[in-house]
Amino acid sequence: MAADAMIRKNVSGLPSPDLTPTATALNKPLSECKVAICTTAGLRSAGDIKLWMDSSFTVLPNEARDLQLSHFSPNFDRAGLTADLNTAYPADRLNELVDAGVIGSVATNNLSFMGAQMDATFSAIIQDTGPAAAQILIDDGVDVVIFTPV
């Protein structure tokens, strides 16, 4: 079994809160929407690197590319992200899609959480950091959020 297949098998049964999915429908064409990235790769701004374990989040200015990886887990490929940030954080691709007229604009700031959190609770994300993060994007006029894991 390939390494990733083994890890997928190990984590597929992890518990999740029983949440009823809701859908926010777009009220305008995608070509007029402002798009943000919310990554759970544990990226942080240069100089802010650490071993990240909790449910906090950090704001990444859209133009920043000197981002560092603070995800605690060694169990995913890091060379792809090292070679090309867009492998997990497609900020350059979104800018190109703005130029191509596919999306309207990109957010002033993107967001970064740490995925596969060891110390976090679902309650903290649902009640505290999640809503706070959403509000930052809403205040910026964001319409669409894309999530990227590692």
Place this chain on the structure above:
Amino acid sequence: MSVLAHVFEQAGLATVGISLVRGQAEAAKPPRMLNVDFPLGRPLGKPNDAEFQTSVLMAMFGLLERTDVPVLEDFPESIEDQTGEAPDSCPLPPRHNPELHAAIDEAQGLRNAYDRNLEATGGRTLVGRIAGVDGIAGLIEQFIEIENGSSLADIGWDPMTTIAVGQDVRAYYEEAGLQLADNTGARQLETWFYHQTETGQLIRRVRDLMKEREEDGTAVTYLAPMTQG
């Protein structure tokens, strides 16, 4: 990530995410997910392939019109990791100073490659949790101390420091390796580091010794990937 998607949708944001583990998405039922059978760590699939990355994004955007949530669709192309396959060519430096431990000598011999990568990335490096590049040899020295009998407490490392040191040293080698390897399939540089380099093998031996000595379980588990036995 799935929980965040629920929270964001309830706040009025339209979301679509990439799932790298289909079983997790099936359990958490986030509103809209594109499941990709790509290597963990590479949700957009292929580094330095803008066309491919854009095709993944377009598949994601294609799900935004859907309101019959939860939506979980599969991207049609798969990419497998290449664990166990070191790059076809990723030469290690020859011994330069035989008075040094082989791992220290090796790390110093890779400095030019690391610096070339730093220049290629415009100064972006993943080294720096515990020490910058000039401190890498000192971190490796501490692993040598552990192999020679010191405990984590003896050298002043708590479990999180131990994991972070391992990540700094790995990042230094993988960034140098990017300038030396002629391909970078998923987990190939990881395999090169942990199985072909002196320092990577040292870290695996240290992990095994820590387990024998019943050091902190978190440090043992996360010092090196579970996929590099």
